Amino acid sequence: MAISLTESLQIGISDILMRKVRSLVTVLGIVLGVMCIMVVLAIISGMNESTMEWMTQRGGLNKIEIQQNWNYDFRQGGTATLSLSELNILRGQIPEAKAINPSVSLYSAALQYRGFTYSGEVIGALPDMQIVEDWRPTRGRFFGEIDLRENSNVIVLGSSVARDLFKGQDPIGRKIQVNDHIMEVIGIMDTKFWENPGGGAWGGNHLEYMNRQAFIPLSTMMNKLSAGSEISSIQITAASPEEALSLQQKVNMLLLRIKNGRAVFRVDSAQQMMMQMEQNSQIFSMIFIMIGMISLTVGGIVIMNIMLASIKERTREIGVRLAVGARRVDIFVQFLVQTILITVLGGIFGIILGFSILDLVSGYLEMKLLAEPKMIVISLLISAGVGLVFGIVPAVKASKLDPVVALRED
């Protein structure tokens, strides 16, 4: 002898419809709380996606980078460079790496073609760079092993270099002068592009610096253009993001051993940076979720109060229901379901409101906001949870009423 949930839902809905304005006011706190949580969730997933896109553009989560450790005090000795023999020791120890690209940079090289000079960065690299950066020429070719063996005077240009230096002419096969050396252009790299999706102050192509680079074989760099220089930066690709973390530690250890315990290099992995960023965004989002939770708690307390007042008002109704055979649990469920209905209704309003202001917030914060279906589920669960928590006290109170006393109430 129990009344079904559908029955309770029907009673709840008709009660809410009977007191439309009151129900609407009751639920305002929940609406704002859910809206706040919606926006925060959208910011978080937007940030995560932006970071992920950036990482993918920069060679993915398998990438490990070795560069000078700026925190190391070089007065204690040591240099943040590797000789070829040191590089070969390192290379021999990490056969699990998918690709290794050591490089030597010449930061302000002069690239000249028919009297026009382009000042930019020229990098000596290995063919593995294409794997490490996930970046390939769109025209011509990249240099190969034979170019390395023969210290060939070949150069691959970034798309901006090619555009600015050749002004519309086809650069492939033409000779340019790099510092004092004549080089043949054999390829043009694909244009790298990544823009902060929010635009605004952080707009523009964040990878344009790569389009301004030019690449020559590492051996040509170390033997001709920058004779006597050593390797200052190495990029490694691991087989997977998980392996990148262990490989990162291994490389760090090997470098310390090679450099006699001096921490002249720092080894970063994209996976670790990604985890770091996610952790940072978690702190940020925790703060906002806390604010949302406080708003929901306040909203819940308001609802609890109004429900308690409404039970006082409906004491006689409860008495009548008890007199015709309602059990205490029926009364309890009736009021609990009604509270949950109200908060879920508020949740739905909050979700609609949250979605409708996402564009506004996105424009204001100049950030990408990403709305996901799971956010709707989370918001609904949260608002139902608020109703459940704050509906219990009024429902218990209603179900404990003495029928004789309740029927006497005016």
Next chain:
Amino acid sequence: MEIIRTNGLIKDYLLGKVKVRALAGIDIGVDKGEFVAIMGPSGSGKSTLMHIIGCLDSPSMGEYYLDGDLVSKLPKRALSGIRNRKIGFVFQSFNLLPHLNILKNVELPLMYSGLGAAARKSQAMKILDSVGLSDRLKHRPNELSGGQRQRVAIARAIVNSPSILLADEPTGNLDSQAGGDILEIFSDLHKAGNTVIMVTHDSQVADRADRIIKIQDGMIADGNLSD
């Protein structure tokens, strides 16, 4: 055959810190199919007796048998089922739920007994038809006259075919015309074999009953079955 039997019913209340004895040892018996009026001045304990007979309250001491079951020993949570199946209440102030239409009001006891929506509706419509309100099904209580409201309340009380019909001053809020109509319905229900117990202080109303039980100071003053 007795449908109600009480032995030494005592009911004490706490008014603040003072113990008040509302019932001081009531022994009554009511036969199945009987029409009994309970009379007494206010404060005599007749409402308390009514609440205990209606299973809205339990006695402090004594025994109460309803339909052969010792309900005075049942825990409070078991009483809701008894109220639902065995007792039909009619109150002075009708006690209809204002936001439900009269069909839904009459369906209420059937809902709590777990009947499905379709069966509920057809049974409630049948009963409302028998009290002459089949053209008012979708009306709210405040759209009806007092007499009509009380007829809805009677319909709600009998919709579950209870063992006893308990009426507490059912004509108290009605003019004499409407009150007479309502008493006529009770008479008809009694003739159809229903047990009716009516609390009243109006002797004209009480005269319609087979028997009048008079209560004074929590005790029976007159009118019990001589057994």
